[in-house]
Amino acid sequence: MSGWKKWAPMLLALALGTASMAQAATQTIKDVLGREVKVDLPAKRVLLGFYFEDYMAIGGEKAFDKVVGISRDAWEGWRPANWAVFTAHRPSLASLPDVGEVEVQTFSVEKVLALKPDVVVLADWQYKGLGPDVKRLEDAGLPVVVVDYNMELQANHYLSTVLLGKIAGEDKRAQQIANEYKAAVDQVQSRIAAAKLPKPRLYVEFGNKGPAEYSFSYGKGMWGALSTLAGGDNIAAPFVEWYGPMNPEKVLSAQPEVVFIAGTEATKNPSSMLIGQGVERAVAQQRLLAFTQRSGWTNLPAVKNKRVYGVYQGASRTVADYVMVQFMAKALYPSLFKDLDPEANYLDFYRRYLPVVPKGTFTVGM
Structure with missing residues (x-):
């Protein structure tokens, strides 16, 4: 855990940058792949590829007021009962434009461009799956920010949470959630380490x-x-x-x-x-x-x-x-x-x- 504690402050600093969240401003942030991305934050128009519940939890429900499109099948198709619960509460989710899904190769760059988002948020696996299509988005002037919870790396979880909070304009809330995640995993690992039992x-x-x-x-x-x-x-x-x-x-x-x-x-x-x-x-x-x-x-x-x-x-x-x-x-x-x-x-x-x-x-x- 000592290595994790060493890196956490630096990861937070990389994500937060130096500008205040009081007003939107162009900032340079580093995503989970270490890519430097210039983006106006907090974002006013967000294209969300994955991690829908995480974005809502970190940014609050109001964060979806700024979401202009989603990869719908990655929510409705994969977790239909969960989708039904959220759309029953917030029917406007069902009317969000769908840009297609990466794994089945229906993701449409043209649909993304038509929505004119300020930022495109992709999971690491989506970014890699899109390959050269990412460059098409960037060449059109759309910043692409990569986050990751799939790898289950503590550093990626922490940084992704901070990044989503920054995009949504909810730094404090994001920091709280990131700290809760870290504390829970630390608690598990410290007890196991102290017990010295066979795995x-x-x-x-x-x-x-x-x-x-x-x-x-x-x-x-x-x-x-x-x-x-x-x-x-x-x-x-x-x-x-x-x-x-x-x-x-x-x-x-x-x-x-x-x-x-x-x-x-x-x-x-x-x-x-x-x-x-x-x-x-x-x-x-x-x-x-x-x-x-x-x-x-x-x-x-x-x-x-x-x-x-x-x-x-x-x-x-x-x-x-x-x-x-x-x-x-x-x-x-x-x-x-x-x-x-x-x-x-x-x-x-x-x-x-x-x-x-x-x-x-x-x-x-x-």
């Missing part, structure tokens, strides 16, 4: 394909990185660099002591891990238990000891995902975190920073 072996899988087929596990990013922050020994790390399925035999031979199956509210696959907005706990448990019936899994330590858990995919890659670090750490080291209630902390984040509070199941055990 439990864990396996994480996105359960979107159901028990019949092994889906993505994670190496450096997302759930792989979250499991590292939570003090686990990720069995996928030697075999999966970023994300991809593990060979079932390798999972069995690694004998994980704890298993996490991630899921969403999506109902396209009738056997997928179902968890999230509007999902009843009993239903989430049923779906989770089905994974333990896979061939060979009854002999896994995690299954024998009932240490198989469901986690909500929508609660990863966000500034609020410190609650998933807490949940995973509590599953890995139950004696160290009896005082923590991660799911309650997740809902409390919404109560404090967002205009809606989701209802459903976001963590579950056997």
Whole structure:
């Protein structure tokens, strides 16, 4: 943690610059890729590619008064129940222009240019996926700022939060949220370090394909990185660099002591891990238990000891995902975190920073 403490002040200074937030002014900021970007801040017209809830939490609901377009499928398509909750509260979200989605190659530079934003905010994976199209935006005079929560790097979470606050004109609020994230992760890691216990072996899988087929596990990013922050020994790390399925035999031979199956509210696959907005706990448990019936899994330590858990995919890659670090750490080291209630902390984040509070199941055990 000493390295993190060393870098935090410098990251904050890089993001905040020197100009006052009292009035809009052209400022040079550094994004998570270290790119220097000149942009008028706070921005009056924002094109938002991803991290929609984070932007609203950090900037307040009023921040969306300045959003002129979004990559809609990355919200509505991926998390339809969550989208429905937000649009029921704020119907104007449904009328925001859609510029397309990067992963399915529908993102339209022409649509972005037509909206004339002051700044284009992209996730790191979107920036890399767009390739030369980013230069087309910049050549047209549009500043592009890259933020990142997907990699689950503490420095990126912190800096991205500060940057979004600066774009929205909410430095103080952003600083508070960034500090809360840091404090929560620090608490988990300091307790684990003090206990000096062996790292439990864990396996994480996105359960979107159901028990019949092994889906993505994670190496450096997302759930792989979250499991590292939570003090686990990720069995996928030697075999999966970023994300991809593990060979079932390798999972069995690694004998994980704890298993996490991630899921969403999506109902396209009738056997997928179902968890999230509007999902009843009993239903989430049923779906989770089905994974333990896979061939060979009854002999896994995690299954024998009932240490198989469901986690909500929508609660990863966000500034609020410190609650998933807490949940995973509590599953890995139950004696160290009896005082923590991660799911309650997740809902409390919404109560404090967002205009809606989701209802459903976001963590579950056997």
